[in-house]
Amino acid sequence: KQEVTQIPAALSVPEGENLVLNCSFTDSAIYNLQWFRQDPGKGLTSLLLIQSSQREQTSGRLNASLDKSSGRSTLYIAASQPGDSATYLCAVRPTSGYNKLIFGAGTRLAVHP
Amino acid sequence: GAVVSQHPSWVICKSGTSVKIECRSLDFQATTMFWYRQFPKQSLMLMATSNEGSKATYEQGVEKDKFLINHASLTLSTLTVTSAHPEDSSFYICSASGVSYNEQFFGPGTRLTVL
Numbered sequence: 001k002q003e004v005t006q007i008p009a010a011l012s013v014p015e016g017e018n019l020v021l022n023c024s025f026t027d028s029a030i031y032n033l034q035w036f037r038q039d040p041g042k043g044l045t046s047l048l049l050i051q052s053s054q055r056e057q058t059s060g061r062l063n064a065s066l067d068k069s070s071g072r073s074t075l076y077i078a079a080s081q082p083g084d085s086a087t088y089l090c091a092v093r094p095t096s097g098y099n100k101l102i103f104g105a106g107t108r109l110a111v112h113p
Numbered sequence: 114g115a116v117v118s119q120h121p122s123w124v125i126c127k128s129g130t131s132v133k134i135e136c137r138s139l140d141f142q143a144t145t146m147f148w149y150r151q152f153p154k155q156s157l158m159l160m161a162t163s164n165e166g167s168k169a170t171y172e173q174g175v176e177k178d179k180f181l182i183n184h185a186s187l188t189l190s191t192l193t194v195t196s197a198h199p200e201d202s203s204f205y206i207c208s209a210s211g212v213s214y215n216e217q218f219f220g221p222g223t224r225l226t227v228l
Binding site: 032034036041042043044045046049089099100101102103104105106108 | 119145147154155156157158159162204206208210216217218219220221222224
């Protein structure tokens with residue numbers, strides 16, 4: 001059974017720091033891995049999607065890497081800003097089970113001025 | 114990306130009543146829709162997957178008679194919480210994917226509070 005774990009569960013940093021959020025999954029049989037952002041009481045915003053054949057994806061100050069064989073992904077946030085404060089969720093799409101997503105519990109990020 | 118809407122965004126109801134939540138894909142045909150439930154400070158748990166015109170597939174532990182899902186068209190799926198109780202209070206999020214898409218697009222969520 002696929003399980004997704006995110007570390008740390010919560011993070012509080014001063015503005016300007018570079019951050020690394022970690023995601024691990026137990027079964028490497030995945031189509032892709034996706035990082036989402038969720039603001040309190042809101043839905044999900046997709047940040048980056050990495051196909052299983054890819055090693056990384058970049059969007060602005062965000063960079064996500066994927067090491068499928070070791071079951072790990074990292075989300076790197078450069079020069080963090082207070083507006084980055086949110087919960088970041090990692091999800092994998094297993095090769096079995098049509099288009100299902102398995103989510104981690106998330107990392108709650110607070111960036112203070 | 115594609116846009117998915119949910120209605121209502123929040124609802125408060127009395128225990129024992131039924132509540133219907135709508136999920137719509139606004140600019141694409143959603144062949145598959147998904148319903149998730151999220152408790153405070155917890156992650157999303159998939160409740161069920163529905164394909165247009167077919168019965169929904171429920172995840173283990175989800176009561177199909179309590180959470181009725183209908184996916185009657187390529188742009189609309191509904192989740193009805195029947196005989197709601199306080200423990201059904203939660204944040205319900207839907208997502209949708211279509212033939213042309215390799216990913217799910219998420220709605221903004223519906224906050225259900227059962228008194």
